Amino acid sequence: MQTIDWIVLIGTLLFIVLYGTWKTQGSKNVQEYIRGGNEAKWWTIGLSVMATQASAITFLSTPGQAFHSGMGFVQFYFGLPIAMVIICLVFIPLYHKLKVYTAYEYLESRFDLKTRTLTAILFLIQRGLGAGITIFAPAIILSAVLGWDLTTLNIIIGILVIIYTVSGGTKAVSVTQKQQMAVIFTGMFIAFGLIISYLPDDITFSKALDIAGASGKMEVLDFSFDLNNRYTVWTGILGGTFLMLSYFGTDQSQVQRYLSGKSIKESQLGLLFNGLLKVPMQFFILMVGVMVFVFYQFNPTPVNFNPAAKEAVKISEYNKEYNTLETELLQIQNSKEKLIKQWMVEKEMGEAFDVKNRVALQSFNEAEENIREQAKTIVKKADPDVETNDKDYVFIHFILNNLPKGLIGLLLAVILSAAMSSTASELNALASTTAIDLYKRNVTEEKSDQHYVVASKVFTLVWGILAILVACFANLFDNLIQLVNIIGSIFYGNVLGIFLLAFFIKFVHSNATFVAALLTQVIVIYVWWQDWLPFLWLNALGCGVVIFLAIVLQLFIPTTNTSKPEYTT
Template sequence: MNGLDWIVLLGTMLGIAAYGTWRTRHTDNLNTYLKGSQTTKWGTIGLSVMATQASTITYLSLPGQAYENGIAFIQNYFGLPLALILVCAVFLPIYRKLGVYTAYEYLGQRFDRKTRLLGASLFLLQRGLQCGITIYAPAIILSTVLGWRVDLTIVFTGLLAIVYTVTGGSAAVNLTQKWQMGVIFGGMLTAFVVLLVKLPPDAMHIAGAMDKLDAVSYEPDLKQRYTLWSGLIGGFFLSLSYFGTDQTQVQRYIGGAALREGRLGLMFNALLKIPMQFFIVILGALLFVFYQFSPTTPLLFNQTEWRRQLDGPQAATFRAFEEKHTALHADKQEKIRAFSDARASADPQLEYTARAALAESQAASETLRNEARNALYAVSPEAKKTRDSDFVFITFILTQLPHGAIGLLIAVMFASALSSKAGELNALGTTSTIDLWRHFRPLAAHDEARNVRNAKWFTAVWGLFAIGFALFVSFAENLIEALNIVASIFYPALLGVFIVAFFFKKVGGSAVFYAAIAAQLVVIAIFALGKFFPAHEIGYLWLNPIGCAACVLFALALQPLLGSAKTSATAA
């Protein structure tokens, strides 16, 4: 990075944060602080919902995931539009009618206090952990690639988000996320255009021949993570959990001028979320093609750690890997050219033979990458903190984009980190204030100034918790998958509670409370079984319908044993 990149990066980041802080510095009304301005239009709501869910992990990790495994991850989102339709039809109208600050207030009105506290606690636990992951992801990667101290990167990003989120609350989050999404769209489009210019004309055919464009799998295999069925069913329940019961999302759309604005904002996401994610995974698949033609394709993309070993005591071992990689890469380039020539000849048999040879060459390269990765992990435990695939896109940015554009793309990474983190902190602060503080201090409910102060304190505390968690965390999973795995463990039971609340009016608080605890234990047991006995592991998306169904069935079974239900006129 040069001076121009730093000007673009710091100007973008500090400018947006300062703008949000200044515009919302006098937000003292509790309703505005927690829900945002009542004049917020559907476009701002839609962008805010999208920005809250699409963190830096989406833009850093997803292209690398597609680079390694193809675009099959897109199936994860197949159930999302259906989930958002249900949220618009059932969840949103009830939240708006009751005027609640949090989704868990509704559980208290529909059931009882302990169920409300359970729902809020599950959210705080899961989202508190994810908030730490959200700040950890860009910090560990950017610090590694750019040579920054990781702890200072984490602290700087976290404190910047805390400042304007605490100052302006939900109003500041909505306002800044609108501009942050503009930066993100502009930066990603810039990277995509530069990549297209550098690619050969038959790039898509090459990606297809190397199995990077297999978007849909019809296999009815529960062990396979991404299939049409896991996406439609498991993805539906996961999206319903995110958008219907996660306060980070609920808080983005329960404000606004009217019910119509919230619905249009959600439908905006229903229409654009899959195309946006498809754009990102295609970017990853094309990055794979680009690096097949590049003469300087690295064996591993975490070049900071790799170069350290090339200068270390085991340099001979790692240089041997480099030499073998150079030979295999040259051989694969020959196979790619042979495949392109075979396609041009219109001879099906020749094309089939060339494709098989290319697949064999690619398998040899992947075997070498795995061996090199394991060797790196053996001598450098620090390298285990991230997956190598998470460095693919940032490597392309730093080595292939012009100066100025590099600063813009790094700003994209920080902007998406700030936007999602701000939404998370705002929701954590709101839930802590409304569902915990005011629950145990009911007389304070009418002291609006005190509640605003408490919400600011809780927001800051959760921000510091996320920074602390990020300083010590590490992951073996691809980062975007790690987020969804955490959600798939903690959210299915919570979603089951809301499904019972909306659709089973005769079930009461005690039945659903114990059912949720039992369902949570079932999900944890299934997940743990798969980790200890891999032969019995199932794709994590399936945990969502299993946990939700278990909660509903347990509640229906327990209700006759536990007495009459507390019902509400708001129940569907």
């Protein structure tokens, strides 16, 4: 990192924080602080929704995912446009009609206070932990690659987010996310252009796609029904729709983004904008990773992109064995580069030459993959605590070793901006849910509007501190990022099922729903504990079980009061 990179990085982050604080200071009431004064236009909503979902790990992991596995991951998002349409038709009109501040308020109008409180608590558990991981995930990677202190990074990211989120609430989050998305898109487009320009002069973009295709990186669609294959068209459309409905329809970190809309139409257009742009955006980020793969067909790569792996082996008895693998990898890469250049020359000479070279290239790729797997085994022997899955380190390795001065700082700003945007949304949602669903609803004395604005700011600060603490202590646990994904899957299906009961199954009342939700949570946790299903399928299981149990229980639990409870927001 040169001085100019530090200037670009620090300047970009400070501009976002100071601009967000200045633009949104002085919220006078809860409506302004939590719903942003309902002034957001559709493009602000769309970008805010997108920025909330696209955390830093998206821009670190996704290119690495494509580098190793190709474009197939984009199928995961095929259900998102379908979910956006359903939410626009069902969720948004109901939320706006009731003028709710949080998604869980609606559940009290449909059921009762205990159901609302239970659902809010389920959200707070999983999203509270998630906020810490949103900080921790990029921090641990940047720490390993740049040599920065991990705890310091966690604190810096957390404090920057807390400053403008406490100051301006929802409006500050939305305003800064527009700036952050501008930085993110600018950085990624520049990186893509530079990767293409770094390829040999005779390797056009079309030829680069041929090389990637021959290496199995351009297989976008998989129509198989293999349940062991996580990413297929069918899991994307069916499972993806289910998951996106849960996330965008019931998770307050997303609901709060479109509740700030100027009107129902603006909120709907914002979500549709996200639905139309999200899949192409993910496709583009994956394509960046594919082009990084092509770039490294003509440039040497480490056996493992995680620098901690090399350091661990260097001081162990396995260093010589690891060095041998590095030499073998370099020889394979040199031979592969010659083959690719020969193939491009012979490409116009007929199909027979084309097939022959494709087969040879696949053989080299298999040999290279075999060496990388051997290297992982050695690293594990040298230090079992070192992460051998290096996909998160591929793109950052390219950035630090190949981009010109100044642009390194910009791309690091992209990563940290993404971390800040997601964390800000999460803290904002956690504070709103705590203030409105728990604190305000259970305070007996009437308080002023300004009191609840102050309370929301205090809860934002508290959740921010908790998120920093989770991030700082996260390295004490194994596979914490995967654990958070599991926790989300454990709760999401149950919460979605409660909302679907509220929307569509009117004869089911509060007591049956509440008991069904408690039983479902126990069942889902037990199924996960016994490892009977992959954790992604727990979303569908939770949703189906809570609906089934609530309907059955309603036949046996007498309804003492079917009228909607009175409450104020």
